[in-house]
Amino acid sequence: MTGSTTLDTSKEFLNQLITTTPDGERIRLCLQCGACSGACPFGFVMKYPPHGMIAALRAGMLDDLVGTDTSWMCVSCYACTQVCPAKIPVTAGLTTRVKEEEMLLTGKVPSELQDALEKAQRYDNPLGESPRKRAEWASGLKPEVTIMARAKRPVDVLWFVGDYASYHARVIQSTIALARILQALDVDFGILGPEEVSDGDSVRLAGETGLFEMLAEKNAKAFDKYEFNEIITTDPHAFNAIRNEYPHLEISYPIRHYTQFLAERLDQLEKLINNRIEATVVFHDPCYLGRVNGIFEEPRQLLQAIPGIELMEMSHNRENSLCCGGGGGGMWLDGFQWEIAGVRISEWRVREAISAVGSENGKDTEVSRERILAIACPYESPRFEDATKTVPGAESLLVKDIAELLAESMGVEG
Numbered sequence: 001m002t003g004s005t006t007l008d009t010s011k012e013f014l015n016q017l018i019t020t021t022p023d024g025e026r027i028r029l030c031l032q033c034g035a036c037s038g039a040c041p042f043g044f045v046m047k048y049p050p051h052g053m054i055a056a057l058r059a060g061m062l063d064d065l066v067g068t069d070t071s072w073m074c075v076s077c078y079a080c081t082q083v084c085p086a087k088i089p090v091t092a093g094l095t096t097r098v099k100e101e102e103m104l105l106t107g108k109v110p111s112e113l114q115d116a117l118e119k120a121q122r123y124d125n126p127l128g129e130s131p132r133k134r135a136e137w138a139s140g141l142k143p144e145v146t147i148m149a150r151a152k153r154p155v156d157v158l159w160f161v162g163d164y165a166s167y168h169a170r171v172i173q174s175t176i177a178l179a180r181i182l183q184a185l186d187v188d189f190g191i192l193g194p195e196e197v198s199d200g201d202s203v204r205l206a207g208e209t210g211l212f213e214m215l216a217e218k219n220a221k222a223f224d225k226y227e228f229n230e231i232i233t234t235d236p237h238a239f240n241a242i243r244n245e246y247p248h249l250e251i252s253y254p255i256r257h258y259t260q261f262l263a264e265r266l267d268q269l270e271k272l273i274n275n276r277i278e279a280t281v282v283f284h285d286p287c288y289l290g291r292v293n294g295i296f297e298e299p300r301q302l303l304q305a306i307p308g309i310e311l312m313e314m315s316h317n318r319e320n321s322l323c324c325g326g327g328g329g330g331m332w333l334d335g336f337q338w339e340i341a342g343v344r345i346s347e348w349r350v351r352e353a354i355s356a357v358g359s360e361n362g363k364d365t366e367v368s369r370e371r372i373l374a375i376a377c378p379y380e381s382p383r384f385e386d387a388t389k390t391v392p393g394a395e396s397l398l399v400k401d402i403a404e405l406l407a408e409s410m411g412v413e414g
């Protein structure tokens with residue numbers, strides 16, 4: 001082990017979790033039923049799955065716990081927290097805190113994650129992109145997208161675009177689609193462009209609380225400079241951070257996910273829809289939109305408003321949705337987790353999608369209809385599109401953001 005310990009024993013660490021986490025005292029009520037570990041997508045490869053973490057801490061085995069790869073297999077999906085009969089805040093109060101402690105005690109962080117954290121520290125985003133390029137996706141769009149520092153005027157809606165939606169080539173297609181929809185709806189919106197930094201939620205969930213706080217303070221400084229009525233965001237992690245975590249730092253702004261904002265304008269949207277999309281569609285509930293924040297219906301209402309779409313459900317849906325594997329640092333742990341587990345959660349999800357919509361060669365296939373895995377989170381299009389290339393029968397499954405589908409039905413895409 002390297003570094004110095006901040007707590008003398010694992011029992012002191014456990015006591016710290018109990019006393020400093022909201023609802024942390026519930027950890028004392030752990031029944032060791034194992035439901036958390038059964039729900040955990042990577043529980044089967046963890047030496048200490050969630051119930052085992054609690055048992056290890058009770059037994060004074062913190063050193064052994066942080067000496068394993070257990071915490072880096074956690075993608076912070078909240079499935080354990082969702083099923084816990086004792087209502088223990090397993091993800092916020094245990095797995096995230098163990099990651100944080102492991103960084104302090106051992107300094108041992110998988111190299112891909114370390115690289116992303118260093119980039120977030122240096123460039124304010126984990127992709128290591130230049131802050132100056134944050135609004136490049138909007139260059140050339142007509143009408144122009146308002147950038148707050150240039151426009152120097154109040155707007156109704158501040159759009160917090162997010163890292164992957166600003167920089168990732170595939171995800172930018174959904175970002176442009178949403179810009180087109182907002183313009184078609186005559187929404188008075190602006191973006192921060194170079195003044196926006198990473199929301200920091202995944203950095204926080206990966207155990208880097210200090211870096212998260214620094215990023216939050218930078219965003220708060222930018223929010224403070226401008227006048228707007230509300231914030232919307234493309235990214236469920238930005239939504240979660242600004243809604244639930246920034247207020248702990250005394251940064252409070254009203255925020256909604258874009259699916260909530262658009263669902264409220266369904267009447268107006270329906271009048272703008274011109275095209276049918278003949279497709280069988282399943283929707284993947286993002287963990288931090290659905291399970292963590294309870295937004296399940298609005299994305300489905302938007303999909304059902306598009307004529308031609310038949311909406312089906314995957315076996316894991318709503319509260320029981322299966323993580324894409326990208327949250328909580330998972331976006332930067334793919335290689336590490338593959339080496340340990342030999343599977344990708346995104347591939348499981350694509351298999352579920354195929355079994356719900358029918359595979360190319362399945363008996364229930366209707367050749368003329370598209371099969372679509374609909375998403376509402378910028379982490380997911382690259383992850384699921386990669387998985388369609390490796391899962392047998394998934395080659396023709398399309399992965400599309402709800403914004404892309406809506407823009408297509410409105411004839412405003414591109």
Ligand code: SF4
Nearest residue numbers: 030031033034036084
């Ligand atoms: S589900 Fe809750 S009560 Fe059961 S073992 Fe896990 S943490 Fe303990």
Ligand code: SF4
Nearest residue numbers: 040074075077078080
């Ligand atoms: S948050 Fe998800 S990945 Fe992490 S321990 Fe809980 S169920 Fe497992």
